[in-house]
Amino acid sequence: MAKSIDVSDLDIYYGDFLAVQGVNLHIKARSVTAFIGPSGCGKSTVLRSLNRMHEVIPGARVEGKVTVDGQSLYDAAVDPVAVRRQIGMVFQRPNPFPTMSIYENVLAGNRLNSKKMKKSEADDVVERSLKGANLWNEVKDRLDKPGMGLSGGQQQRLCIARAIAVKPQVLLMDEPCSALDPISTSAIEDLIHELKSDYTIVIVTHNMQQAARVSDETGFFNLKAAGQPGHLVEFNSTQKMFANPDNEATEAYISGRFG
Amino acid sequence: MTTAIQEPLQEPQERARTTRVGDAVFSRTALGAALLVVGMLAGVAVFLVAQGLPALEASGEQAYGKPSVWSLVGPLLFGTVLSSVLALVIVTPLAIGLALVISLYAPRRVAKPVGYLVDLLAAVPSVVFGLWGIAVLAPRLVPVYEWLNSWFGWIPLFGGPVSSSGRTLLTASVVLALMALPIVTAILREIFAQTPTMHEEAALALGATRWEMIRMAVLPYARSGIVAALLLGLGRALGETMAVAMVLSATGAIVSFDVISSANSNTIAASIANNYANAAGLKINVLIFAGLALFVLTFVVNFLGRYIATRGQVKA
Numbered sequence: 001m002a003k004s005i006d007v008s009d010l011d012i013y014y015g016d017f018l019a020v021q022g023v024n025l026h027i028k029a030r031s032v033t034a035f036i037g038p039s040g041c042g043k044s045t046v047l048r049s050l051n052r053m054h055e056v057i058p059g060a061r062v063e064g065k066v067t068v069d070g071q072s073l074y075d076a077a078v079d080p081v082a083v084r085r086q087i088g089m090v091f092q093r094p095n096p097f098p099t100m101s102i103y104e105n106v107l108a109g110n111r112l113n114s115k116k117m118k119k120s121e122a123d124d125v126v127e128r129s130l131k132g133a134n135l136w137n138e139v140k141d142r143l144d145k146p147g148m149g150l151s152g153g154q155q156q157r158l159c160i161a162r163a164i165a166v167k168p169q170v171l172l173m174d175e176p177c178s179a180l181d182p183i184s185t186s187a188i189e190d191l192i193h194e195l196k197s198d199y200t201i202v203i204v205t206h207n208m209q210q211a212a213r214v215s216d217e218t219g220f221f222n223l224k225a226a227g228q229p230g231h232l233v234e235f236n237s238t239q240k241m242f243a244n245p246d247n248e249a250t251e252a253y254i255s256g257r258f259g
Numbered sequence: 260m261t262t263a264i265q266e267p268l269q270e271p272q273e274r275a276r277t278t279r280v281g282d283a284v285f286s287r288t289a290l291g292a293a294l295l296v297v298g299m300l301a302g303v304a305v306f307l308v309a310q311g312l313p314a315l316e317a318s319g320e321q322a323y324g325k326p327s328v329w330s331l332v333g334p335l336l337f338g339t340v341l342s343s344v345l346a347l348v349i350v351t352p353l354a355i356g357l358a359l360v361i362s363l364y365a366p367r368r369v370a371k372p373v374g375y376l377v378d379l380l381a382a383v384p385s386v387v388f389g390l391w392g393i394a395v396l397a398p399r400l401v402p403v404y405e406w407l408n409s410w411f412g413w414i415p416l417f418g419g420p421v422s423s424s425g426r427t428l429l430t431a432s433v434v435l436a437l438m439a440l441p442i443v444t445a446i447l448r449e450i451f452a453q454t455p456t457m458h459e460e461a462a463l464a465l466g467a468t469r470w471e472m473i474r475m476a477v478l479p480y481a482r483s484g485i486v487a488a489l490l491l492g493l494g495r496a497l498g499e500t501m502a503v504a505m506v507l508s509a510t511g512a513i514v515s516f517d518v519i520s521s522a523n524s525n526t527i528a529a530s531i532a533n534n535y536a537n538a539a540g541l542k543i544n545v546l547i548f549a550g551l552a553l554f555v556l557t558f559v560v561n562f563l564g565r566y567i568a569t570r571g572q573v574k575a
Binding site: 051053056083084097098099112162163 | 366367455457460461462463464465466467471475476479480482
């Protein structure tokens with residue numbers, strides 16, 4: 001189920017503006033890969049290019065190659081909608097659908113495939129996904145209540161449940177804890193550890209301790225200078241990145257002497 | 260930092276006083292404007308009631324050949340509601356489709372000019388719509404009406420006989436729909452544009468196609484707004500006078516579900532416009548009474564709309 005991702009010579013443009021230049025990296029299956037770096041360095045852009053979500057913004061396009069288990073993501077024949085069904089995403093702010101119940105929120109992705117599901121089958125998916133997102137015990141008695149009634153951390157776990165309900169190959173997380181309090185953050189981090197055994201996870205974070213806690217490998221992105229495109233400075237195992245990085249800029253950023 | 264804190268401390272007295280004068284002027288002006296609106300509305304209501312009630316005495320010739328004013332106003336109310344509801348039925352899919360295309364489907368360089376063109380429709384005077392309805396639209400609709408009559412004649416709406424001029428209630432409804440289109444579309448565009456990006460992205464990231472994204476994120480969010488927009492459109496259609504008065508071949512006040520024959524129901528606004536110039540004595544009161552009925556109807560529709568809109572509001 002989980003798959004690896006290869007990125008080679010990836011350039012990402014918004015219109016004529018080159019946002020990210022020359023990214024090469026290999027994301028291993030069943031591991032957590034963290035992207036860190038200052039604001040505006042393009043780490044979220046790279047993340048979104050992994051399931052073609054950046055194309056939502058008019059004028060966005062990429063050059064280069066992204067392959068998931070050897071299958072190119074940007075072939076002319078590949079439908080971005082199909083890509084996003086394989087590669088799920090969790091956003092910075094929890095975004096359950098406001099008009100749907102908890103139950104329906106979890107099933108939102110499954111309903112899109114528009115095959116008729118039996119009630120028992122749907123119940124199983126909901127229970128499995130909510131258990132997978134460590135939310136089942138908290139909400140099992142109120143599945144028909146609106147998803148918006150949950151706390152921020154619970155909403156975010158609901159969004160994770162919604163993303164894993166369709167059994168994606170890869171799970172992308174764009175700063176999933178930045179709108180959450182420390183306790184909810186810790187719940188999500190525990191969850192990431194558990195999800196790792198089934199999914200390939202890529203997470204963007206501003207919190208370097210978080211990257212150190214949850215990830216196996218880390219990529220550090222930076223801008224060459226103001227107005228210049230972002231690029232990948234260093235990609236290494238998290239242990240090495242935080243102990244003894246190859247690049248001076250990485251060490252400066254991680255130790256807080258950034259400038 | 261320090262200067263920013265010290266500045267207000269240096270002249271707090273003066274600063275506070277000037278703000279207070281400004282506040283007072285503004286609040287009085289706003290209050291005055293609000294009271295003026297309420298006062299005018301009350302004035303209109305008082306006028307309609309005072310001048311309309313004597314019409315309850317009218318009968319025969321003075322009630323345009325009807326036994327009482329009720330048997331005149333009743334059919335007219337029916338015609339008004341029928342034509343407006345038909346117009347709404349026509350405008351709803353058009354406006355929703357148009358607003359979705361402009362705000363979500365079309366590339367920006369196409370969407371902008373199309374949006375402007377739709378807005379321009381609102382600038383066309385209703386007399387022009389009326390002329391166009393008589394001269395261009397009505398004759399071209401006759402074959403359509405014949406087709407409707409021969410295939411769907413069993414539905415009372417299309418019972419016939421088909422009007423040879425095409426100047427029917429359905430033609431008037433089509434014109435009304437076009438006149439309501441710009442305002443309804445403009446409001447819908449505004450509402451669709453307000454859909455939070457995060458909900459759109461949530462749907463897209465699950466692998467929704469654009470239409471599925473619209474169904475999952477945009478339409479549920481916009482539900483109450485769509486109702487509000489359509490009711491504003493209905494308000495426009497209910498009160499519209501000139502275009503209907505011109506398009507309809509006036510046949511007096513009858514109740515007829517048939518919308519494609521020349522023996523039509525008429526609307527209140529159009530029949531006031533057609534008859535007022537020649538009215539005298541109690542006939543004036545009769546027409547004003549009809550106006551009162553329209554006033555009450557639009558009031559009820561608006562309150563109903565507000566109620567539905569607030570009840571359906573999504574707590575986001």
